[in-house]
Amino acid sequence: MTTLHTSTAGREALPARPRAALPALCATQITGYGVLYYAFPVLTGHITAQTGWPTGQVTAAFTAALLLSAAVGIPVGRILDQRGPTS
Numbered sequence: 001m002t003t004l005h006t007s008t009a010g011r012e013a014l015p016a017r018p019r020a021a022l023p024a025l026c027a028t029q030i031t032g033y034g035v036l037y038y039a040f041p042v043l044t045g046h047i048t049a050q051t052g053w054p055t056g057q058v059t060a061a062f063t064a065a066l067l068l069s070a071a072v073g074i075p076v077g078r079i080l081d082q083r084g085p086t087s
Contacts, residue, residue, distance in 0.1 A: 040062055044058055044059065
């Protein structure tokens with residue numbers, strides 16, 4: 001939802017400032033995913049050493065978590081679109 005500010009001087013309505021935050025949100029999203037995906041191979045050795053779990057199991061758990069988040073993401077997004085994130 002875009003909020004419009006109207007001017008009393010007869011100028012056209014301008015979009016609200018939240019749209020200006022979009023590039024920052026995009027950059028933080030990309031950085032967050034990059035950190036997640038690049039940190040996993042680095043941490044896999046530490047996880048397997050501390051827990052004793054095989055590398056295949058650790059990788060399978062990470063893969064399962066990614067598939068679950070992908071499967072749940074679309075229905076949750078639709079619910080948020082219908083109800084709003086604060087309800």
